[in-house]
Amino acid sequence: MARIVVVGAGIAGAAAAYALRGHTVTVIDGAVSVGGKLRTSSFGGVAYDEGAEQFLVRTPEALDLVAALGLDAQVVHPDASRAAVWSRGSLHPLPARTVLGVPSSVQSLLGLLNVGEVVRAAADLAMPGKSPRSDVAVGGYLRRRLGDAVVDRLVDPLLGGVYAGRADELSLFATMPAMRADPSAIRSARAAAGAADAGPVFATLAGGLGQLVPATLSASGAQVVTGRMVRRIERTALGFRVVHGPTVDEQAVDVDAVVVAVPAAPAARLLADVAPLAAAELGGIEYASVAIVSFAYADPLPGEFTGFLVPAVEGRAVKAVTFSSLKWAHVEGALVRCSIGRAGEVELLQRSDEELISLAAADISAMTGLPAPVESRVTRWGGGLPQYAVGHLDRVERIRAAVGLVPGLAVCGAAYDGVGVPACIRSGYAAAACILAPAAG
Ligand SMILES: Cc1cc2nc3c(=O)[nH]c(=O)nc-3n(C[C@H](O)[C@H](O)[C@H](O)COP(=O)(O)OP(=O)(O)OC[C@H]3O[C@@H](n4cnc5c(N)ncnc54)[C@H](O)[C@@H]3O)c2cc1C
Incomplete structure (x- = not known):
């Protein structure tokens, strides 16, 4: 039975811990709660996702995990056939397939x-x-x-x-x-x-996708430590020393193996000593920031579409609008979720919450005729999504090769083979397999 630390309690780290169940696993996250970009909170009187809101079901990982955790009764599918694009002054159905x-x-x-x-x-x-x-x-x-x-x-x-x-x-x-x-x-x-076979493309959990990480961690049997940033990973004679917490309260844990399941920038810092070539490559992966502006309306939502994308050439602040209460049967009321921030739109996201709210509300009003919302909330995801630039696949190969030179070390998460929830789960499982492979051999 190996002693393993998983750094990062997002869905990738949680999946790695789940695949490593049976070993002595500690999952350490710097945030006050687990979940990373999966976070559900109350808004407009319902459980509402502030980050990722759905997962692809055409690849099996997320749906299989949900079933293994006993959450399948909560699986709901959206009406995706009614998505639209805003173009030249009106909404058009998004072409199928x-x-x-x-x-x-x-x-x-x-x-x-x-x-x-x-x-x-x-x-x-x-x-x-x-x-x-x-x-x-x-x-x-x-x-x-x-x-x-x-x-x-x-x-x-x-x-x-x-x-x-x-x-x-x-x-x-x-x-x-x-x-x-x-x-x-x-x-x-x-x-x-x-x-691609027919049938639904996406699903979510009626109680919120934010449940997925806590449920996965609980089923993994891992010890979970939150509110402690991992600051360094060092090699020891027998494995690794993982140092975490603020300088005034630094603690170290000695383990046989480490899974680094954090975004590229913190991963680069953590791997600087143990896998410097991987760290240098990770340092080259850029991220885009996103803000989710959520609105509750007193009036019913316009019924034709469940949401729409807004091309950058249209010159609007919002890039996507979801009529959550139309898209998801379980979301009551009249809730709308707007996404703001395309790679490079730094100045836009530097605006205050009040400015983002008024920009998004004005865009929605101009495009759909909805009056002012009665409740609003801004959730900022600084460095939310990795940018897979030209050459990304080769870069990831070089990272994996460099990490592979260090027995007992593995990486996973959105920076590598896909940003979606199923891809992150898959990368968590693959990282666990890397750790276990030498032991099995
Ligand atoms: C706004 C938004 C909407 C999205 N919508 C969808 C969607 O609908 N469907 C979908 O499939 N995907 C969606 N995505 C993408 C998907 O949610 C993410 O790519 C995925 O959740 C990333 O998981 P992860 O485990 O790799 O990383 P994260 O969720 O980023 O988790 C990493 C964890 O590491 C912790 N951490 C970082 N540094 C340290 C450190 N030094 N020490 C300890 N802990 C550390 C962080 O606190 C965090 O909890 C969305 C992303 C965003 C930002």
């Missing part, structure tokens, strides 16, 4: 784009070329294949929703591996969309 905004048919673009833009996108089907052999920016690649309108009014807003990132910066290979299938972006999207 896209891969992060890349359409799987030309016809699905009609209405959202003008005829000239649709014809330009259709050129992709006849355009010669090879599917990309080396990584490129999503924007550069897709602007050439499909034209600017598809990128600006579909791909960029969808990438903004998932990564808070910009199409012209993000890696094609890391964010849209499906585009490697065929030189035609539309045919690649069609193949990927065709492979």
